[in-house]
Amino acid sequence: MLDGDTPELNQRLARRVRELRAARGLSLEALAAGSGVSRSMISLIERGQSSPTAVVLEKLATGLGVPLPALFDDPAAPAEPVRRRADQPVWQDPGSGYRRRNVSPAGVGSPIRIVEVEFPAGARVAYETAARTPAVHQQIWVLDGRIDVSWGRQTYRLDAGDCLAMQLDAPTVFHNPTRRRAHYAVVLAGDPAAPR
Numbered sequence: 001m002l003d004g005d006t007p008e009l010n011q012r013l014a015r016r017v018r019e020l021r022a023a024r025g026l027s028l029e030a031l032a033a034g035s036g037v038s039r040s041m042i043s044l045i046e047r048g049q050s051s052p053t054a055v056v057l058e059k060l061a062t063g064l065g066v067p068l069p070a071l072f073d074d075p076a077a078p079a080e081p082v083r084r085r086a087d088q089p090v091w092q093d094p095g096s097g098y099r100r101r102n103v104s105p106a107g108v109g110s111p112i113r114i115v116e117v118e119f120p121a122g123a124r125v126a127y128e129t130a131a132r133t134p135a136v137h138q139q140i141w142v143l144d145g146r147i148d149v150s151w152g153r154q155t156y157r158l159d160a161g162d163c164l165a166m167q168l169d170a171p172t173v174f175h176n177p178t179r180r181r182a183h184y185a186v187v188l189a190g191d192p193a194a195p196r
Contacts, residue, residue: 010050012089013072016073016075017045018046020070035059035060035062036063042060054095055095057071062132067188069188072089073102074106078107079107083105089101098117098118098125111189112187113189114187115186115187116184117186118183119145123174123176124175125174127173129169135190136168137165138165138186141186142162142163142184145176146177149174
């Protein structure tokens with residue numbers, strides 16, 4: 001299992017960003033312009049010499065035209081319909097401390113991706129997400145605890161059992177205003193034919 005901030009996971013992220021950039025024919029400068037991430041930061045990430053935050057990875061995913069979970073995929077892995085828990089990469093955001101587990105099998109051509117998140121007490125992550133082509137939709141289902149999600153100008157308080165449906169087309173802020181960890185699932189859906 002790839003867990004937390006392991007060198008192996010950093011190398012996977014590095015390879016994946018390089019591969020996606022090359023597949024799209026983007027120079028470092030072009031990806032920097034399209035993502036809002038500096039050329040030097042992208043270079044550090046592609047060499048595995050930086051532990052990027054969730055906000056930086058989201059910007060890169062947007063610039064590359066993929067959902068964030070796609071940055072953790074291993075294209076060399078066989079496309080299997082089952083991804084065992086031990087094979088689900090876990091990554092911890094160095095900025096907020098939140099941990100995400102990519103649950104869905106990769107490489108099976110499904111437009112749906114499931115991510116499990118553990119969100120620390122008091123944590124806050126602000127994504128500068130803009131409209132994407134093709135559109136990416138997500139639903140956030142709170143399994144335990146509480147989170148506040150601001151999407152554009154609207155803020156939603158989500159308690160255990162609540163589910164919010166939204167499109168990734170506006171700035172989004174996740175905040176845990178409580179003193180205990182929150183646990184939720186994110187289900188993303190996009191165009192399965194879009195470049196992965």
